[in-house]
Amino acid sequence: MRQSQLFGKTLRGDPKDEVSANAKLLERGGFVYKTMAGVYDYLPLGVRVIEKIKNIIREEMNAIGGQEVYMTALQPKERWERTGRWKELGAEIMYQFKDRSGRDLGIASTHEESLTEIALRSISSYKDFPLYVYQIQSKFRDELRAKSGLLRGREFLMKDLYSFHTDEDDLSKFYTKTIDTAYKKVFKRCGISVVVAEASGGVFTKEYTHEYQALSEAGEDLIFYCEKCGFAQNKEISSLKDGDKCPKCKGIVKASKSIEVGNIFRLGTKYSKPLGLLYADAKGEKKPVVMGSYGIGVSRLMGTVAEIHNDGRGLLWPETVAPFKVHLIVLDSAKKAPPSKARRASPVAASGEKLYKNLLAKGVEVLYDDREEKSAGEKFADADLIGIPWRVVVSEKTLASKGVEIKRRSEKEAKIISEKELLKEIRL
Amino acid sequence: MRQSQLFGKTLRGDPKDEVSANAKLLERGGFVYKTMAGVYDYLPLGVRVIEKIKNIIREEMNAIGGQEVYMTALQPKERWERTGRWKELGAEIMYQFKDRSGRDLGIASTHEESLTEIALRSISSYKDFPLYVYQIQSKFRDELRAKSGLLRGREFLMKDLYSFHTDEDDLSKFYTKTIDTAYKKVFKRCGISVVVAEASGGVFTKEYTHEYQALSEAGEDLIFYCEKCGFAQNKEISSLKDGDKCPKCKGIVKASKSIEVGNIFRLGTKYSKPLGLLYADAKGEKKPVVMGSYGIGVSRLMGTVAEIHNDGRGLLWPETVAPFKVHLIVLDSAKKAPPSKARRASPVAASGEKLYKNLLAKGVEVLYDDREEKSAGEKFADADLIGIPWRVVVSEKTLASKGVEIKRRSEKEAKIISEKELLKEIRL
Numbered sequence: 001m002r003q004s005q006l007f008g009k010t011l012r013g014d015p016k017d018e019v020s021a022n023a024k025l026l027e028r029g030g031f032v033y034k035t036m037a038g039v040y041d042y043l044p045l046g047v048r049v050i051e052k053i054k055n056i057i058r059e060e061m062n063a064i065g066g067q068e069v070y071m072t073a074l075q076p077k078e079r080w081e082r083t084g085r086w087k088e089l090g091a092e093i094m095y096q097f098k099d100r101s102g103r104d105l106g107i108a109s110t111h112e113e114s115l116t117e118i119a120l121r122s123i124s125s126y127k128d129f130p131l132y133v134y135q136i137q138s139k140f141r142d143e144l145r146a147k148s149g150l151l152r153g154r155e156f157l158m159k160d161l162y163s164f165h166t167d168e169d170d171l172s173k174f175y176t177k178t179i180d181t182a183y184k185k186v187f188k189r190c191g192i193s194v195v196v197a198e199a200s201g202g203v204f205t206k207e208y209t210h211e212y213q214a215l216s217e218a219g220e221d222l223i224f225y226c227e228k229c230g231f232a233q234n235k236e237i238s239s240l241k242d243g244d245k246c247p248k249c250k251g252i253v254k255a256s257k258s259i260e261v262g263n264i265f266r267l268g269t270k271y272s273k274p275l276g277l278l279y280a281d282a283k284g285e286k287k288p289v290v291m292g293s294y295g296i297g298v299s300r301l302m303g304t305v306a307e308i309h310n311d312g313r314g315l316l317w318p319e320t321v322a323p324f325k326v327h328l329i330v331l332d333s334a335k336k337a338p339p340s341k342a343r344r345a346s347p348v349a350a351s352g353e354k355l356y357k358n359l360l361a362k363g364v365e366v367l368y369d370d371r372e373e374k375s376a377g378e379k380f381a382d383a384d385l386i387g388i389p390w391r392v393v394v395s396e397k398t399l400a401s402k403g404v405e406i407k408r409r410s411e412k413e414a415k416i417i418s419e420k421e422l423l424k425e426i427r428l
Numbered sequence: 429m430r431q432s433q434l435f436g437k438t439l440r441g442d443p444k445d446e447v448s449a450n451a452k453l454l455e456r457g458g459f460v461y462k463t464m465a466g467v468y469d470y471l472p473l474g475v476r477v478i479e480k481i482k483n484i485i486r487e488e489m490n491a492i493g494g495q496e497v498y499m500t501a502l503q504p505k506e507r508w509e510r511t512g513r514w515k516e517l518g519a520e521i522m523y524q525f526k527d528r529s530g531r532d533l534g535i536a537s538t539h540e541e542s543l544t545e546i547a548l549r550s551i552s553s554y555k556d557f558p559l560y561v562y563q564i565q566s567k568f569r570d571e572l573r574a575k576s577g578l579l580r581g582r583e584f585l586m587k588d589l590y591s592f593h594t595d596e597d598d599l600s601k602f603y604t605k606t607i608d609t610a611y612k613k614v615f616k617r618c619g620i621s622v623v624v625a626e627a628s629g630g631v632f633t634k635e636y637t638h639e640y641q642a643l644s645e646a647g648e649d650l651i652f653y654c655e656k657c658g659f660a661q662n663k664e665i666s667s668l669k670d671g672d673k674c675p676k677c678k679g680i681v682k683a684s685k686s687i688e689v690g691n692i693f694r695l696g697t698k699y700s701k702p703l704g705l706l707y708a709d710a711k712g713e714k715k716p717v718v719m720g721s722y723g724i725g726v727s728r729l730m731g732t733v734a735e736i737h738n739d740g741r742g743l744l745w746p747e748t749v750a751p752f753k754v755h756l757i758v759l760d761s762a763k764k765a766p767p768s769k770a771r772r773a774s775p776v777a778a779s780g781e782k783l784y785k786n787l788l789a790k791g792v793e794v795l796y797d798d799r800e801e802k803s804a805g806e807k808f809a810d811a812d813l814i815g816i817p818w819r820v821v822v823s824e825k826t827l828a829s830k831g832v833e834i835k836r837r838s839e840k841e842a843k844i845i846s847e848k849e850l851l852k853e854i855r856l
Binding site: 001004005006007008009011030033035036039040041042043044046047050065067068069070071072073074075076079095096097099100101105107114118119121122127131133138140142144154155373 | 429432433434435436437439458461463464467468469470471472474475478493495496497498499500501502503504507523524525527528529533535542546547549550555559561566568570572582583801
């Protein structure tokens with residue numbers, strides 16, 4: 001992608017009304033646009049990051065047998081009255097209104113009722129198990145306070161997987177092993193370390209749940225965790241204090257703010273019973289289906305990566321979720337000489353074009369800073385802000401040494417190497 | 429994918445409350461689930477078709493320089509008041525309501541206001557053109573009547589591309605050539621023939637627009653078109669009748685019902701002026717940006733393909749958008765013999781498993797009907813209903829002849845060929 005044509009320019013200063021680091025950096029870098037507090041549009045750089053995160057999640061969900069569906073945002077009141085949640089969620093987070101014909105509608109904050117109803121068509125016998133179904137799409141919450149950028153959205157992207165089981169044992173196996181393993185892979189691949197904390201289920205369930213928490217001062221949660229054995233609890237349910245002995249291993253408990261990037265719930269028969277999702281066991285006896293649900297905040301994960309991987313100058317994307325792998329910058333002192341076509345033909349510009357095309361031909365994702373009106377200082381500042389893992393510079397200096405300058409975003413020192421060495425280096 | 433594990437079973441009879449062929453077939457085949465009239469969930473088979481259509485569109489939009497964004501569904505009233513459309517769309521199609529804090533919100537039926545506002549950050553000079561930005565996502569319309577299945581949704585998937593230009597001439601070139609060519613490619617790749625009809629812009633614009641119409645009795649539009657020269661008009665703006673002389677070439681005008689699968693609008697300065705989207709020309713003079721917008725109904729296109737490509741027994745997906753390329757069916761007369769593991773080890777079942785794995789290893793997308801409790805008749809009926817292009821059968825008969833049975837969904841005759849020939853045949 002040529003940066004001269006990229007939709008979404010970098011901003012010089014911090015956007016007004018933003019207090020969180022993730023929102024400041026993502027807006028300044030041209031990844032997102034703020035329509036309202038907690039409601040962000042994704043610009044091309046942001047779409048690229050989101051798509052990479054989605055693909056990592058999709059791969060891990062498919063690997064454990066997940067099947068993808070896409071459910072509706074518009075929800076009829078009747079469906080939610082059967083579980084008692086029309087009133088419950090309506091009072092707290094669900095946008096509800098009447099359409100022109102006077103019908104009560106909601107916008108989905110969550111989809112347990114939807115999927116349980118749909119599953120009535122797929123589940124009738126014990127032979128229909130196990131079944132794992134997931135969705136990656138926007139959800140909506142009428143949050144009174146939304147000041148944490150992408151960490152707490154009124155409109156946000158979620159992955160939710162739902163599992164269907166014949167009994168609690170089967171759910172337990174899936175819950176404690178399969179999902180836990182898949183979730184740890186997802187967060188690791190996105191460059192995020194997590195602690196698994198016991199927590200309350202909020203408005204969604206009365207049972208204990210588990211949260212995948214990324215330690216960060218920007219987090220809205222407070223957890224107590226033991227570095228030694230991994231035991232952790234959300235403050236909401238914990239009687240621990242900072243410095244206490246770990247109730248499991250007698251290590252020392254620490255307190256930390258944290259961001260909940262994922263959560264897993266045992267739903268049991270909470271939704272299957274009121275919605276009539278039953279199956280016939282081997283003896284023909286009808287029993288309610290046992291369910292679990294497993295969320296990952298996709299846009300929140302993008303915000304978390306931004307929150308954790310940044311320095312004073314901008315973002316530092318892990319390669320797995322970076323919008324591009326290489327930020328190729330051409331510094332052409334002939335740039336002031338009109339007309340444009342003559343400039344393009346300058347040795348430095350020609351060399352930049354050639355390297356850009358060579359990299360594309362090799363399948364490398366490149367953002368090519370071909371902007372003629374920007375100074376070297378402006379280009380370097382933008383590269384630091386956008387945070388692509390590899391910065392490659394073509395200039396009169398590099399041309400004279402028959403090489404290119406390469407620098408990792410995470411390191412200070414640049415070095416000049418040959419184009420052949422460059423290809424080796426970035427394929428590490 | 430093993431059909432025994434597929435989420436979304438086929439239905440025996442037509443779903444109640446559906447009158448359109450596309451909805452009946454897509455629901456019966458397990459592609460979609462109806463949450464409300466005009467509001468459908470996509471099950472795994474449906475998600476596969478939608479993703480293929482999206483990818484075709486994405487490829488063609490990227491090929492003409494389009495950059496993908498993702499905009500918000502939630503919309504603040506203030507943005508739409510600047511163009512006068514809060515009231516205008518609110519009276520006709522836009523869901524509007526107040527959140528818990530009393531703020532007026534809408535759910536986006538369209539995104540011209542959003543993108544024009546976002547473009548303020550990217551456009552300031554004549555050097556910033558041309559710029560083509562697109563989105564593929566759900567939109568919402570408070571339709572009073574929604575009886576055409578996926579052809580008219582209250583919640584539906586749309587692709588919209590928006591173009592930004594310095595003047596009408598540049599818009600014209602893009603509008604009449606680039607977009608028209610790309611659109612024709614998209615519909616052709618999806619297996620749909622279209623007529624380009626002049627039309628009115630409805631609530632969106634007062635200027636003439638162009639619609640890509642697929643001829644079908646299920647359509648809600650009526651068009652007059654000339655087969656000879658391609659001239660066509662929507663009845664809304666036409667003074668023609670069936671049998672009239674074509675005003676362009678003197679050929680004969682025919683009338684037909686049709687489905688509007690795409691439309692292109694010259695927006696001119698309708699949105700740039702009220703929202704202040706100006707650019708400085710080469711002399712430094714400020715001028716309003718000239719815009720165009722170009723839609724394709726993604727879910728409507730899926731409905732249109734279903735509406736056009738079906739017979740009495742079910743769907744006939746074009747290979748480009750089919751959920752799978754091959755429907756592999758194993759017919760095992762040993763299936764009644766318990767236990768299950770012994771059955772799997774029967775020669776027919778083992779042969780089916782082997783072929784399934786061989787096809788997957790070669791990158792062929794296969795739905796594998798490994799269901800043990802279904803008869804041959806039920807399996808064939810499901811295959812016809814689901815409509816995957818190639819049906820391949822493994823049975824005692826095919827095993828005896830050391831081959832497999834292959835049949836195109838669109839043809840009547842099956843033939844027995846070797847596995848090697850099978851691979852050649854389906855790669856045509």
